[in-house]
Amino acid sequence: IAKKRGKKVVYDLHELHPENFLENLTGVKKKVKEIIMWRVLKKQINFSDKLIFVSKEMKEYVKEKLNIEFKSKVVTNYANIEIKPERKTKTISFVGKTARGLENEIKVLREMIKKGYEFKIIGMDSANFESIKHTYTSFLPYDEMIEELSKTSFSLISYTLKDDEIPLNFVFSMPNKFFDSIAAETPVIVNKKFKSMANIVKRYKIGVLIEPKKIEESIEKIENAYENYEEMMENIKKYKHEFVWTEEIEKDFVDFVVD
Incomplete structure (x- = not known):
C-alpha cells in the first residue's frame, strides 16, 4: 500500500524476524515456519527502499542467506546517558x-x-x-x-x-x-x-x-x-x-x- 502511494519504505530489522518468537506458533514444524518466514522477509525487503539492522553480523547473514542486494545501515541500540562511577x-x-x-x-x-x-x-x-x-x-x-x-x-x-x-x-x-x-x-x-x-x-x-x-x-x-x-x-x-x-x-x- 505504501509503495502504491509513492511512499518511501524504511524497514527496521532490530530482530531477526524469521526466527523471532516462532516457538509461540503451534501446529507447524519449526523448520517449515522458518522457510515460510524467510520467503516473507525476502518479499518485504524487495518492497523496501532501505533497511536498518541492529548489527553488522545480522546484516551480513541476511544478505548471504537471501542472496540479495539492498541499501542499509547498522543502527545498534544505545544508552541514553553516560556517567562516571563514584565507587564500585x-x-x-x-x-x-x-x-x-x-x-x-x-x-x-x-x-x-x-x-x-x-x-x-x-x-x-x-x-x-x-x-x-x-x-x-x-x-x-x-x-x-x-x-x-x-x-x-x-x-x-x-x-x-x-x-x-x-x-x-x-x-x-x-x-x-x-x-x-x-x-x-x-x-x-x-x-x-x-x-x-x-x-x-x-x-x-x-x-x-x-x-x-x-x-x-x-x-x-x-x-x-x-x-x-x-x-x-x-x-x-x-x-x-x-x-x-x-x-x-x-x-x-x-x-x-x-x-
Missing part, C-alpha cells in the same frame, strides 16, 4: 527480569559468590534466581538504574533457552543493557556465542567472554579480568562515547532515512 563494589549485576533459563550462568555465579563476589539484580526480583543468594532493587527510573549499575564490577549479559539452544535472533542481538553497562563504566560478562556482542567485547577489550557450560574456565576468566580491571576501565573510558545516543548519531540516522 565487588558485585556482578544483572539488569532487568528474564523469563529465560540461566542454569549454567547460575552455576558460575554461585562459585563467584564463594570467592567473595555479590550478585545483584537491578530492576526487580526474578524467580529464575531463587536458587542463588542475591540482592535486588525495585524497578528504577533510567538514570537511577544507570547509577546503580555503575556501582558494580561486572554486568552479566545473557539469555538462553531450553537445551542451551541459542537462536540466531539472540546470536545477533544487541540488548540495551549491554550499552547501558558500558555507558555506566561497568565491564560486561558475555556468552561468547552471542556473536555481535562478543565481537564488540573483543574489539574494544571491555569485558569478559565466557562459555557458561565450562564452569571452571569461566570463573578463571572473570577472576583474571578482575585482576586486570584497570585495563578494562581505561578501554571503557576511551570508547564509551560510541555506545551513547548523541545528536551526531541521530543526525547521521536521519540523513540516511530522508536521503
